[in-house]
Amino acid sequence: MADPSADTDSEDEIPAGWEERITLDGEVYYANHITQTTQWEHPLSGKKKVATGELPYGWERQIQDDGTVFYVDHVNKKTTFTDPRLAFAETESSRKTFRQKFDGSSTALHILSGRDLTGKYVIITGANSGIGFETARSLAFHGAHVVMACRNLLSGQECCDRILAERPGVKVTVMKIDLASLGSVKDFAEQYKQKEWPLHYLICNAAVFGLPYTRTEDGLETTFQVNHLSHFYLTKLLWDLLMKNAPARVIVVSSESHRSGDLNALNISEEKLSPPASAYWDLKAYNNSKLCNVLFSLHLNSLLSRFGVTSVALHPGNIMYTGIQKHWWFYRLLFYMARPFTKSMQQGAATTVYCTVAPEMQNVGGMYFNNCCRCPTSSAGCDEELAKALWDISEKILRKRIGRPI
Incomplete structure (x- = not known):
């Protein structure tokens, strides 16, 4: 037979x-x-x-x-x-091991297959374009209440309407935040708390790239404040909510560009982080801000993991045509030419979504991810003393601007 x-x-x-x-x-x-x-x-x-x-x-x-x-x-x-x-x-044997299930070709919706996030609240900065939008859309489609934290409310509402048109009934809210204003960050946090909503996931996604030299209303170099300091401030303003709703996670969208940052324990200072015009180069400012992202996540996890709040940093993808390149024609051309060879927005959002909701990420923190897989950072990116130094300087800069301890 x-x-x-x-x-x-x-x-x-x-x-x-x-x-x-x-x-x-x-x-x-x-x-x-x-x-x-x-x-x-x-x-x-x-x-x-x-x-x-x-x-x-x-x-x-x-x-x-x-x-x-x-x-x-x-x-x-x-x-x-x-x-x-x-x-x-x-x-049963595979459930006991930490193994890679996804890779660079995975999409956010693929990772979310089978997940029900009903009752989970998530804040995503910069959710009205690119990777942030796809992250918001994907999480909302699986039941999460997504708060799109955007500088441009009109654009944010248009993106919210697109999500609702595609999937009526999902929970999406647009709220104003301008990361170039510490006052706006504070207002956002206070307004969120007034709603008496819980908070389970904070995704620090927004970033600027390739800016000509500008200073914010707070007197700081814009790339540094938008990409790092305002997310640092926002997290500190909301971490009581995160601890209250633990297990919770902070996801910091960084970049492989952090490997080109030149911060170290000897040169880190306010002037190095927020340089004057004479010492400014847009690529260096961006690379250092992305290194700040990794270091911030590393030290944040060391402080809050014992309270059930974990933090990880990640790289979404290389030279993705997200709109971040809009400030100079050369970057627009470079990103446009690379577009056929880079990830889609759904693929770009995959690592963010993976770090946010994957069951195997429960209680996992202090790490750096790329293509939905843990990978080593630069030597500076895993320097705990440098991370602590950045944290202390960031608090000092904030105290000078807002006039009180945080």
């Missing part, structure tokens, strides 16, 4: 006459329709599988009067007798 498994090319495939099923508790079992028996082990690999967590966003389990269990997909208006968690079941 021929082997019924001869035509299979994967240990996950089920031989003829077998059916894969799942209990309400998420344990996978196998029914043999030929022998009328069931077993917990896969008929080919002998492995056991289990699916953890709640039903995916938009799904509901219902039970008929006769005890029959079925599942309703309210998003796609479909009904099935198959538990949707079955598609995301994993072998």
Whole structure:
């Protein structure tokens, strides 16, 4: 008699006459329709599988009067007798290891498959364009209440309307924040707290690049303030909410450009971080601000991880056509020419989303990620003494501007 498994090319495939099923508790079992028996082990690999967590966003389990269990997909208006968690079941051995499931070609929506973020609140700075928009859109599609923190309210509302037009009923709110103004950052935090909403994820995404030399209303070089100091201030203003709603996470969007930063324990100072016009070069300012992102995340995690709040930094992708290059024609041309060879916005948002919601990221902090995988930073990026020095100088700069301790 021929082997019924001869035509299979994967240990996950089920031989003829077998059916894969799942209990309400998420344990996978196998029914043999030929022998009328069931077993917990896969008929080919002998492995056991289990699916953890709640039903995916938009799904509901219902039970008929006769005890029959079925599942309703309210998003796609479909009904099935198959538990949707079955598609995301994993072998027990793989669940015990930290392994790479995604890579540079993964998309944010791919990573979110099967996740229900209902009841989770997330703030995303710079959510009205590029990677920030795709991050907001993807998280909202899976039930999170997304707060789009934007400088341009008109653009933010247009982006919010696009999300609602594509998926009516999702929870998206647009709020004003101008990272070039410490006063605006404070106003945003106070207005958010007045809403009495929880906060589970803070995504520091907004950034500027390639600016001609400018100073903010607070008297600081703009790239430094927008990319680092205002996110530092915002996090400090909101970290009581994060601790209150732990486990919570702070996600800092940095860049591989941090490797070209030239900050070290000997030269770090307010003048180095926020230089005068005579010492300004746009690329150096950007590279140092991205190194600040990595160092900020590193020290923040050391302070808050014991309270259940973790922080990671990440690189979204190389030379992505997000709009960040808009300040100089040469950068616009360079990014445009590279566009066919770089990630899509969905792929660019993937590492942010992965660091935000992936189950294996629970309680993981103080690290740097690229292509949905942990990778080493530059030597400066993992210098804890430099991270502490940056933190102390950042607090000193803020105290001088706002006139009180933070």
